[in-house]
Amino acid sequence: MGEQEFSTDRRSGREARPPPATLVTMEPWEQIDLCWRAPEPADAFATWLADRSTVTHDHLVGVAEVGRDETGALVARASAPAGLPLPAALDRIGAPTVGVAVTLTLPLLELARLADAGAVLLGRAGVDDVLVDDAGAVVLVDRPPGTTDRIGPGLVPGTEALVLAVRAVWDRVDPRETCRNAIDQACTDARRDGGAALLALERRIRAAAPPRPVRWDPPPMTFTFALDAGGGTSSGGGPPPRSAAPGASDSALGRLLEAGRELLRSGLLIGSHRIGVRGLVTGLVVVIGVVVAGSWGAG
Secondary structure, eight states: OOOOEEEEOOOOOOSSOOOOOOOOSOEEEEOSEEEEEESSOOHHHHHHHHHHHTOOOTTBOEEEEEEEOTTOOEEEEEEOOOOEEHHHHHHHHOSOOHHHHHHHHHHHHHHHHHHHTTSSOOOEEOGGGEEEOTTSOEEEOOBOTTSSSOOOTTOEEHHHHHHHHHHHHHHTSOTTSTTHHHHHHHHHHHHHHOTHHHHHHHHHHHHHOOOOOOOOOOOOOSSOOOBOTTSOBOOSSSOOOOOSSOOGGGSHHHHHHHHHHHHHHHOEEETTEEEOHHHHHHHHHHHHHHHHHHHHHHO
């Protein structure tokens, strides 16, 4: 039993902004359900399973169910949050600021230090096995030993994979940032030496900048369908065509709901700039406060 992939749509409003684009084509989105199967008795898999069943970590895939399939093979179902693999997420985010890079990489380093100290047992993984969910949180989905899951040159021990993921994030940061060279060298040392080098890397990253939120919108629905005049579906990049027959989407309520969704998604266009709903609400509260304070002062 292997992994499956779902697809998603566009994102915007991130801490580091890439060039604007509108995407309606389907893109990879990691599924919540992951299953691993051990066709033969494997002590390594049993050890990993026993360790993971007793560990609860926000940035590490957990075990939801354990059972056997119709052949009697041991199967573990892991529950992981939906998210994009780290390289795809970085493509969407663009060049992260130092603060965003700190937010993405500190949890990975904390997990690497736990694994290096023997507090948690990690399987093999690759950089693609680090997922970034819609809230900007990172989760490692490592591969248990002794299963029929994929193997290849891209998979390395879990601790090394975490350091490679940290390096992948910082490689996207502007090279003119003063902290870049020191962090790059610390990543190299941590991958080679582990132990104290991991702690030194964590300290350098903490000193680089305060953490900043990874700002991007939650993913839209898995699939987007738009009815055309002939009753088919549309998946192009332009706006969905309206149905020739009157319906809910052509009613006043439908148009009002569509306008509200567009306002929440893209903000209000003022001149050549779009202002988000949060900014509009904040400005309105400030204006009301000034008016009330002025009226009290005049009274």
